[in-house]
Amino acid sequence: MDRKAQILDEARRHGRVTVEGLAATLGVSQHTVRRDLNSLCSEARLRRLHGGAEYIAPRTNLPYQTRAILNAEAKTAIAARVATLVPDGATIFLSIGTTPAMVAGALAGKRGLTVVTNNLNAALALSEAEDARIILPGGELRLPDRDLLSEDAIELFGAYRADIGIFGVGGIDADGSLLDFHEPEVRARERIREGSRSAILVADVSKFGRRAAALGGHVADADTVVIDRTPRPPFDAPLAPLGERLILAGSVAHV
Incomplete structure (x- = not known):
């Protein structure tokens, strides 16, 4: 599972994630986490929050x-x-x-x-x-x-x-x-x-x-x-x- 998929999975399981927590979990810098969060938010898969992001549940059923x-x-x-x-x-x-x-x-x-x-x-x-x-x-x-x-x-x-x-x-x-x-x-x-x-x-x-x-x-x-x-x-x-x-x-x- 790539890093963005891991972030998305963490957000889905817990509802929301923090930059600090993800950096510790994934073993990467907070700058890297922020970049990944920004990318996921631009894809409308997460919603940005102060210090992190929250999961956006799909509006349509998945395959x-x-x-x-x-x-x-x-x-x-x-x-x-x-x-x-x-x-x-x-x-x-x-x-x-x-x-x-x-x-x-x-x-x-x-x-x-x-x-x-x-x-x-x-x-x-x-x-x-x-x-x-x-x-x-x-x-x-x-x-x-x-x-x-x-x-x-x-x-x-x-x-x-x-x-x-x-x-x-x-x-x-x-x-x-x-x-x-x-x-x-x-x-x-x-x-x-x-x-x-x-x-x-x-x-x-x-x-x-x-x-x-x-x-x-x-x-x-x-x-x-x-x-x-x-x-x-x-x-x-x-x-x-x-x-x-x-x-x-x-x-x-x-x-």
């Missing part, structure tokens, strides 16, 4: 393959933690998205699962699970994400009742509102939540403050929220009332 490798360690930790909440023989819903797909991979060691999903990546990840029953909707496959969001796909979740529904989200606003990039994504996610005896929201910390246009649901609507670590203020505020419903799967909470 699937890019999202699949972003925050991979955090998503792996989330997936492993969620797998401990799913017993053998459960009926589960799985939403679209890279984190639910990684959860599916973590569930491949379970026995006797019935899985209803519009996420082909998740279905393939579970195809080797012992005695698994996998139910997919029909319709056109969205590429390159490899998911289905037709009306039939959305209604499929209404034809079943799941023990556990596991869903991701495009972004989480400062008031806890859940955001996605397209309105059918919201409807499918809400149908998963409504049709589950226990609904689990999975999101790595980069989703907090990430902007997306389609609004629906609130972080508090989930029965359980699994994240890698707490986000920076003010995005931590809607998590405070969750209590034991909030599970930190990754590193020590960010202050």
Whole structure:
């Protein structure tokens, strides 16, 4: 990873970075850091602050393959933690998205699962699970994400009742509102939540403050929220009332 990519990754993970801190982390001069920050700000990837810069969340969704490798360690930790909440023989819903797909991979060691999903990546990840029953909707496959969001796909979740529904989200606003990039994504996610005896929201910390246009649901609507670590203020505020419903799967909470 080149130096500018490292700076961008630090800013994405922590929300903001300082010239002094980056110089120490990267082992370069503060002048070099300032030059790199100016370049990233000119590309509208960071916003300059006194003594540093802050991350600008993308307004559009990134390509699937890019999202699949972003925050991979955090998503792996989330997936492993969620797998401990799913017993053998459960009926589960799985939403679209890279984190639910990684959860599916973590569930491949379970026995006797019935899985209803519009996420082909998740279905393939579970195809080797012992005695698994996998139910997919029909319709056109969205590429390159490899998911289905037709009306039939959305209604499929209404034809079943799941023990556990596991869903991701495009972004989480400062008031806890859940955001996605397209309105059918919201409807499918809400149908998963409504049709589950226990609904689990999975999101790595980069989703907090990430902007997306389609609004629906609130972080508090989930029965359980699994994240890698707490986000920076003010995005931590809607998590405070969750209590034991909030599970930190990754590193020590960010202050």
